[in-house]
Amino acid sequence: MASGAVGDSPLSGPQVILPGGRRLRLSGGAGFPRPAGPPTSRIAYAAAHVVADPTAENTPGAPAALDWERTLAFRRHLWSYGLGVAEAMDTAQRGMGLDHPATRELVRRSAAEARAAGGRIVAGVNTDQLPPGPATLAEVTRAYLEQLGEVTAAGARAVLMCSRHLAAAARGPEDYLRVYDELLAAADQPVVLHWLGPMFDPALTGYWGADDLDVAADTVVELIKAHDAKVDGIKMSLLDADREVALRRRLPPGVRLYTGDDFHYPELIRGDATSHSDALLGVFAAIAPAAATALAALDRGDPATYDAVFAPTVPLAQHLFAAPTWHYKTGIVFLAWLAGHQGHFTMVGGQQAGRSPVHLARLLELADAAGLLPDAELAASRARAFLTVAGVPQ
Numbered sequence: 001m002a003s004g005a006v007g008d009s010p011l012s013g014p015q016v017i018l019p020g021g022r023r024l025r026l027s028g029g030a031g032f033p034r035p036a037g038p039p040t041s042r043i044a045y046a047a048a049h050v051v052a053d054p055t056a057e058n059t060p061g062a063p064a065a066l067d068w069e070r071t072l073a074f075r076r077h078l079w080s081y082g083l084g085v086a087e088a089m090d091t092a093q094r095g096m097g098l099d100h101p102a103t104r105e106l107v108r109r110s111a112a113e114a115r116a117a118g119g120r121i122v123a124g125v126n127t128d129q130l131p132p133g134p135a136t137l138a139e140v141t142r143a144y145l146e147q148l149g150e151v152t153a154a155g156a157r158a159v160l161m162c163s164r165h166l167a168a169a170a171r172g173p174e175d176y177l178r179v180y181d182e183l184l185a186a187a188d189q190p191v192v193l194h195w196l197g198p199m200f201d202p203a204l205t206g207y208w209g210a211d212d213l214d215v216a217a218d219t220v221v222e223l224i225k226a227h228d229a230k231v232d233g234i235k236m237s238l239l240d241a242d243r244e245v246a247l248r249r250r251l252p253p254g255v256r257l258y259t260g261d262d263f264h265y266p267e268l269i270r271g272d273a274t275s276h277s278d279a280l281l282g283v284f285a286a287i288a289p290a291a292a293t294a295l296a297a298l299d300r301g302d303p304a305t306y307d308a309v310f311a312p313t314v315p316l317a318q319h320l321f322a323a324p325t326w327h328y329k330t331g332i333v334f335l336a337w338l339a340g341h342q343g344h345f346t347m348v349g350g351q352q353a354g355r356s357p358v359h360l361a362r363l364l365e366l367a368d369a370a371g372l373l374p375d376a377e378l379a380a381s382r383a384r385a386f387l388t389v390a391g392v393p394q
Helices: 068-080 100-117 137-154 164-169 173-186 213-226 241-248 265-270 288-299 303-310 313-320 325-338 348-354 357-369 376-390
Strands: 015-017 023-025 044-047 084-087 121-125 157-160 191-196 231-237 256-259 278-281
Touching: 015 376, 023 357, 044 288, 068 084, 068 100, 084 100, 100 121, 100 137, 121 137, 121 191, 137 157, 137 164, 137 173, 164 173, 173 191, 173 213, 191 213, 213 231, 213 241, 231 241, 241 256, 241 265, 256 265, 256 278, 265 278, 265 288, 265 303, 288 303, 303 313, 313 325, 313 357, 325 348, 325 357, 325 376, 357 376
Parallel strands: 044 084, 044 278, 084 121, 121 157, 157 191, 191 231, 231 256
Antiparallel strands: 015 023
């Protein structure tokens, strides 16, 4: 499905001059077909980004102002490829520009769109309405419960996201268990738990009460076994495939492991003879057409096509999520702009400055090699405009 290896530019096609002076000719999209429906052998969510209003003051520290039509149109794009939407997650810049009032409205609007489209949706529950700084465990619990009520009222399944406030307030595993026990008791439907590693957010170091990941995993398993009827699954984002496989083999029957591993997702979703991971991935927002094609191949028992379609997306994902990993959102938005899903490269909180022109130029190459730029002329014209402003003459 891909257009060829990076560096093997086609003989014709629009041209972009990359930093360093090398010329790249884009070949455009591979024409991934829309599937007849969602995948049947796996559940797959794409964590969606938000589209900023480019006419608003989306500067660092300013309230987030969104282009609601383009934000919701991108979710309709994901549903059209049979993927679920993971709303108001890290990819939507939780903790990096998306404030609580905008989050609450985003969840409300997206859940309504999901009902209209017949699409699957989950939405993040956090404590980010609290001010930065210390909070008590009681305050953290109340903040979680407030957002849990908002997400439930909107009609989305809740994802209990990792909380910076809880990470700062908890003194050991018992504090995590106390807070999550109360949250799960209050949930009126099964929720998705969330384990986000410090490579995505350094403030979450030692989450679940231990720097030792084996000890942390024991706490997670203890919590899930105590509340297995209230836990749909757990999203694990540690970028450690072996650790993910080990945890999913310890889960009670019926509890899913949603991979958040944007480096090893093909092998984790494919699984082995005893288990597999489902998916809740930021990278799926960037590679939705390819992901849908790969998952359809897996459904029909065609692992060769599954592997072939996903293979060129892995170098793209590894570059997209390269350190500092938390700036991957900049690349997600850049690719959405190149692919024509929005008319500008502006982000809430001014986060478009999170990656260098050199990094983004490489992302352009990798996306073209994976067949993920449906209109080569559009992508090239936008890349040329960006690089010109960045000081790379075209």
